[in-house]
Amino acid sequence: MRSNLYLLLLGCGVVSVQPPARAQTLVYSFSYVDTASSRRAFFANVPPPGARSEDQDIAMMRNTRKNEIYSISIADGKRSLLFSDEGTHMEISAGATVSRGAKAYTVGVWRERRMTPSPGFYSGDGIYELSLDGSNHFRKIGTALSRAAPVLNPQATQAAVQSADEQSILFYSVQDWKVLFTLNVAKLVQTHCPTCIMASFGWLADGSRLFVELALGDEDADDASTAHHPGAYIFSANGVEQGAIPPGLGAFQYPGYVHAGVDRHLLGQLPDGRYLFLDYGVKQPNSDGKNAPFLIIAGSDPKSVKQYPLRFSIGTMYLSPSGKYGAYLESRQTPDYRSEPHLWVRDLNSGDEKELLSVPPPNPPQSPTPNILLSILGWTD
Secondary structure (H helix, E strand, C coil), X not given: CXXXXXXXXXXXXXXXXXXXXXXXXXXXEEEEECCHHHHHHHCCCCCCCCCCCHHHHHHHHCCCCEEEEEEEECCCCCEEEXXXXXXXXXXXXXXXEEXXXXXXXXXXXXXXXXXXXXXXXXXXXXXXXXXXXXXXXXXXXXXXXXXCCCEECCCCCEEEEECCCCCEEEEEECCCCEEEEEEEHHHHHHHHCXXXXXXXXXXXXXXXXXXXXXXXXXXXXXXXXCCCCCEEEEEECCCCEEEECXXXXXXXXXXXXXXXXXXXXXXXXXXXXXXXXXXXXXXXXXXXXXXXXXXXXXXXXXXXXXXXXXXXCCCCCEECCCCCEEEEEEEEECCCCCEEEEEEEEEXXXXXXXXXXXXXXXXXXXXXXXXXXXXXXXXXX
């Protein structure tokens, strides 16, 4: 087990425990999830109930073996271990949001033994601030209303959190974790696109506005009395609607392809105001009918539009503070039909992309090695 993990980390680069460099530094996490066999092997020598320590009991309650947060320098590939919840009473979730400073915000579960109101182990979800300096320090800053990770604005002053019922978005002050206002997503859907669902939401580059993207949830619905307008709608920081991103902005035009006829997806906004979209085209002529993914970068100046063919579709893109890089995950299918995660970064000026690392695909239940889940968390300065 230890040798396998060592070889994996060695293949990904040099690992050290130190603060992240002040450069283009990407932050990601590994979550170690036991298989049935690896869990039995790991706890094989743990004493029976009643003879275990509190730490041993809590370790057996965890959903993951451990969660680790790393940074990787785009310049030289050097990796640094920033945070680990191994051996603590607090278990962080795989998703988190990183501020430009050395902090991360995530949903965590705290477990402890209490004697009141009755003897036993108790747990509770909370929003935690993690120090990404190798110290493993953390503190609870608020109550978690759902398992969704908070989404920070670029200044790390406000956080947006989707409610458990997915009908609203709550906006918090990061400093004291108090609700500033609530955005009624259900009302937005009913007003603009009754057959839509919320596909995504996030902050625009200035940090004072946010977007909510609506996508058709039932394309076969027939309601002639209602107009359906999917797309990305913009709101001010106090929840006032400010219109939608024009549907014709960055319209797909690539030599040898025609638009695939599917809705594009907003990936984010660069500091210079240009938007990033995931769109699809179909090759002409003699096409096999498959939709080919494209990254579209477009702003108010038609001459500034860039269109990059992608080798695979992107779910979420994480933009660097400078707007020069975008990071994303590839789910690559192995010959035995398992999904193998790969981490990529793309230079948004040149279009060049580079693979940073990968992790093995999920193991079968009888494997003695835990599965490793890879997640992108964001960027630091």
